[in-house]
Amino acid sequence: MKSYSSGLIATLAVCQSALSSPTYQTTHEHPSNGICTDYKISNTLNFEELQWAVPPFKNNYDVVDLYSRMANRNPSEFITFTSSPKNVTKTYEIAATFCRPKKGTSGNDTTVLVATHGAGFDKRYWASTYKPEKYSFVYHALEAGYPIFYYDRAGVGASTRTPNYSALPQPQIQLLARMISSIREGKYTDSVKASKVVVVGHSLGSFISTGILSNYPDLVEGAVLTGIAFPNMTDITNILGKSGLTTFGGRLISSLPDSTLPSNADTFDSSYLFFGDRYSYAQAFLHHPQTEEEMAVADYSFRITQPYAVSEFASLGMGGVASPDFKGKVLMTAGQYDLLCGGDCYTTYKYGMQTTGVFTNPDVTVKEFVQAGAGHGTLYQEDNGMYEAVFDFLKTV
Ligand SMILES: *[C@@H]1O[C@H](CO)[C@@H](O)[C@H](O)[C@H]1NC(C)=O
Numbered sequence: 142m143k144s145y146s147s148g149l150i151a152t153l154a155v156c157q158s159a160l161s162s163p164t165y166q167t168t169h170e171h172p173s174n175g176i177c178t179d180y181k182i183s184n185t186l187n188f189e190e191l192q193w194a195v196p197p198f199k200n201n202y203d204v205v206d207l208y209s210r211m212a213n214r215n216p217s218e219f220i221t222f223t224s225s226p227k228n229v230t231k232t233y234e235i236a237a238t239f240c241r242p243k244k245g246t247s248g249n250d251t252t253v254l255v256a257t258h259g260a261g262f263d264k265r266y267w268a269s270t271y272k273p274e275k276y277s278f279v280y281h282a283l284e285a286g287y288p289i290f291y292y293d294r295a296g297v298g299a300s301t302r303t304p305n306y307s308a309l310p311q312p313q314i315q316l317l318a319r320m321i322s323s324i325r326e327g328k329y330t331d332s333v334k335a336s337k338v339v340v341v342g343h344s345l346g347s348f349i350s351t352g353i354l355s356n357y358p359d360l361v362e363g364a365v366l367t368g369i370a371f372p373n374m375t376d377i378t379n380i381l382g383k384s385g386l387t388t389f390g391g392r393l394i395s396s397l398p399d400s401t402l403p404s405n406a407d408t409f410d411s412s413y414l415f416f417g418d419r420y421s422y423a424q425a426f427l428h429h430p431q432t433e434e435e436m437a438v439a440d441y442s443f444r445i446t447q448p449y450a451v452s453e454f455a456s457l458g459m460g461g462v463a464s465p466d467f468k469g470k471v472l473m474t475a476g477q478y479d480l481l482c483g484g485d486c487y488t489t490y491k492y493g494m495q496t497t498g499v500f501t502n503p504d505v506t507v508k509e510f511v512q513a514g515a516g517h518g519t520l521y522q523e524d525n526g527m528y529e530a531v532f533d534f535l536k537t538v
Pocket residue numbers: 189225226227228
């Protein structure tokens with residue numbers, strides 16, 4: 142505890158001034174160790190679209206009420222979709238980046254990683270420009286010799302918006318499946334011809350990636366699922382995990398001052414919410430930033446956040462979770478304090494349904510790794526064993 146108070150005060154003074162005027166990053170910089178190409182990928186889908194049953198939000202009382210009902214122990218409090226889906230045809234344009242390693246003997250590797258970010262971010266989640274050698278998944282992948290394709294999910298970043306409570310898992314899984322098929326045909330990968338594809342996800346992106354294993358079990362060889370857990374049916378997490386959503390502190394964009402919003406905030410309608418409280422954000426994603434470095438990471442990562450669609454939360458996992466036909470390799474990782482595990486992923490992983498309810502094929506391989514000290518955003522953790530776990534795992538795919 143030496144010089145705790147004076148150090149803390151000095152640190153707070155530095156951080157308060159930085160925190161009081163967030164400047165959101167709008168550029169998508171390519172990593173220094175990659176040869177990267179940006180793509181705009183258009184796909185038209187026909188699908189049965191779930192219809193949102195809740196009146197559009199008028200104010201933040203409506204928002205908080207919905208969140209509270211998500212956490213209610215009585216499921217009848219929480220009905221968000223009508224019982225009649227509609228057939229729709231929609232065109233989506235996806236903004237993606239593909240990078241291959243610039244140098245190194247393994248630059249010829251042809252296992253392509255396809256990364257899907259979670260709610261509250263866009264593709265920059267994977268490619269921190271703050272100390273990339275520490276916090277950028279893309280940088281680490283390229284150093285390890287893996288080409289990587291990462292994209293803004295439909296709805297955010299530079300991809301097509303999905304307005305009016307229509308951001309849903311099913312079209313996103315279909316879009317991902319189409320992109321993976323194209324990647325397998327040699328599209329969107331510069332000069333690389335993929336021999337294997339591994340989906341990589343974070344949080345909601347891990348559920349969408351699991352949707353691939355569930356609906357298209359032969360499309361990929363492996364999956365790296367971060368920020369995910371499959372608690373058993375009696376795990377208390379099934380209730381508390383929902384209340385964990387309140388730490389996202391969702392608030393109507395229109396209710397927040399411009400100075401606290403990303404520069405593209407006015408391109409989202411009321412079905413998109415933004416983190417109302419950056420401290421709650423930091424707690425959920427980074428677990429109690431305390432050192433100057435941890436606060437700097439909290440500050441940086443907050444500056445690359447995006448609004449997120451409430452309909453995506455309400456439909457988490459509805460695109461398919463059980464993957465009995467998937468025979469490849471899976472690595473599941475989460476931070477020790479991830480709220481998806483009710484704040485204790487060691488326990489939720491120990492008793493979880495990953496091999497009893499989700500990946501049940503006799504030929505599947507499931508590995509698990511819990512990152513000590515981390516919250517929901519495992520990439521942004523100092524002294525991170527997760528990267529090693531991921532790249533050790535990938536050697537087995
Ligand atoms: C959507 O179209 C398919 C194929 O034409 C049909 O089988 C299905 O019943 C339709 N669903 C709805 C909700 O209309």
